[in-house]
Amino acid sequence: MSTISVPLTPELEEKIESLVKSGVGANKADVMRKALSRLSEEEAINAVLQAEKELSEGKVLRGDLREIAKKFI
Numbered sequence: 074m075s076t077i078s079v080p081l082t083p084e085l086e087e088k089i090e091s092l093v094k095s096g097v098g099a100n101k102a103d104v105m106r107k108a109l110s111r112l113s114e115e116e117a118i119n120a121v122l123q124a125e126k127e128l129s130e131g132k133v134l135r136g137d138l139r140e141i142a143k144k145f146i
Contacts (some may be wrong), residue, residue, distance in 0.1 A: 081089070089104050098104035127133070136139055 089101050090102045092098055093100060098107055
C-alpha cells in the first residue's frame with residue numbers, strides 16, 4: 074500500500090480526528106480510505122442518475138455500441 078502526503082486545512086484535520094475519535098475509522102488513514110470509497114460510490118450513483126435523466130429526456134444512442142464507439146476512437 075502506498076502513502077501520500079496531502080496538505081489539509083486545520084478544519085479538515087480536526088474533522089478527521091473527530092471521526093477517528095468517534096470510531097468511524099481506526100485511524101486517519103482509515104477515515105481517508107473510507108471517505109474516498111464513499112466518494113467513488115457517490116460518483117457511480119450520480120452517473121446512474123444522470124443516465125436515467127438523459128434516458129427520460131430521450132437523449133439516447135441507438136445502434137451497435139461498438140460501431141458508435143469507432144466514430145469517436
